[in-house]
Amino acid sequence: MYGSWNLIKQYFPETNTQKLALGIIQKFGKEEIERQLGEIEIDNSIPFEKSLKKFKENKITYKQLCKEISECYQ
Numbered sequence: 742m743y744g745s746w747n748l749i750k751q752y753f754p755e756t757n758t759q760k761l762a763l764g765i766i767q768k769f770g771k772e773e774i775e776r777q778l779g780e781i782e783i784d785n786s787i788p789f790e791k792s793l794k795k796f797k798e799n800k801i802t803y804k805q806l807c808k809e810i811s812e813c814y815q
Contacts, residue, residue, distance in 0.1 A: 789809055792809035792810060
């Protein structure tokens with residue numbers, strides 16, 4: 742997974758991310774940032790987990806697995 746810092750480093754390599762982070766903290770406050778981060782729900786589930794399990798149990802073929810995975814992203 743990549744985050745916003747990766748994007749900044751990739752496309753704006755001249756940006757001093759430490760200075761940027763300090764500016765964000767000064768603008769919003771540490772408590773507000775921590776509060777908002779605490780509200781972020783991270784979804785670590787794999788959308789095709791059931792299909793992968795069926796494949797591992799030899800219930801579907803590799804071709805069927807690929808089809809089901811592609812359907813998860815449509």
